Amino acid sequence: MITMAGKAIRRWWALFVLPTFLAFIIGFIVPFIYGVYLSFCKFSTVTNAKWVGFSNYAKALKDSTFLHALLFSTLLTIVTTIVINVIAFAIAYLLTKSIRGSNVFRSVFFMPNLIGGIILGYIWMLLLNGVLSHWAKSLTYSEVYGFWGLVILVCWQQIGYMMIIYIAGMQSLPTDVLEAAAVDGANGRQTMFKIIIPLMMPSITVCSFLTVTNGFKLYDQNLALTNGAPSRMSEGLALNITNTFYSKIGYEGVGQAKAVLFFILVAVVALVQNKLTTSKEVAA
Structure with missing residues (x-):
């Protein structure tokens, strides 16, 4: 038998998950993807990144x-x-x-x-x-x-x-x-x-x-x-x-x-x- 609380959770589960999901995207997914992009760039700050391809990886492996x-x-x-x-x-x-x-x-x-x-x-x-x-x-x-x-x-x-x-x-x-x-x-x-x-x-x-x-x-x-x-x-x-x-x-x-x-x-x-x-x- 499903309780009233169980019915509410089933109906509104997305609302409960949304804050954590947004925090995960903002705090992990977006920085991770941008970090991968920056690994192909030469930069001193994230605002002046210049694409250099795989040269950073070549330098790292050497x-x-x-x-x-x-x-x-x-x-x-x-x-x-x-x-x-x-x-x-x-x-x-x-x-x-x-x-x-x-x-x-x-x-x-x-x-x-x-x-x-x-x-x-x-x-x-x-x-x-x-x-x-x-x-x-x-x-x-x-x-x-x-x-x-x-x-x-x-x-x-x-x-x-x-x-x-x-x-x-x-x-x-x-x-x-x-x-x-x-x-x-x-x-x-x-x-x-x-x-x-x-x-x-x-x-x-x-x-x-x-x-x-x-x-x-x-x-x-x-x-x-x-x-x-x-x-x-x-x-x-x-x-x-x-x-x-x-x-x-x-x-x-x-x-x-x-x-x-x-x-x-x-x-x-x-x-x-x-x-x-x-x-x-x-x-x-």
């Missing part, structure tokens, strides 16, 4: 710092995606067991996600440089230390958030299937890899999607922790695009072209990753 940033962000994304999801899954599995203080542990692990990326970057810069100072090193003088410093920071920030998603997934697992496996004599490894992980694929899809996109889009932590030092060797894609856009007058179009390439890359990677993990959900 920029060695951009290609290095692409490699840096790709490696960072691969490492952080694996580490975050494995550790978050393991912690979630432990905290869904009947252990004392599990709620406290959940809060503690989730807390770093509430801190802003800039603040986290400066905190970990002080901590890591304090440790590395014993070897007369610092994050700003080593590409290797800068990379692993970012890995530690990103994992520490995001593990708690992914843990919450995995906990929600584990709590919704059908207990009758797990009980049947125990009765049939399945050991812990068989239960984990044959039952729990296949049933957890929806949660794994969400978490892997978030960690992959967050890895490529990383900016504020990169800015605060290393700022690309030394010599832009620890510079990710987002930071490289910003530095290009504001490097000198006339290079705004090159920065915009890099941003479009960046969008295409992240979109393709995210769609492929989502397709792969979703297909395993169907197989499970």
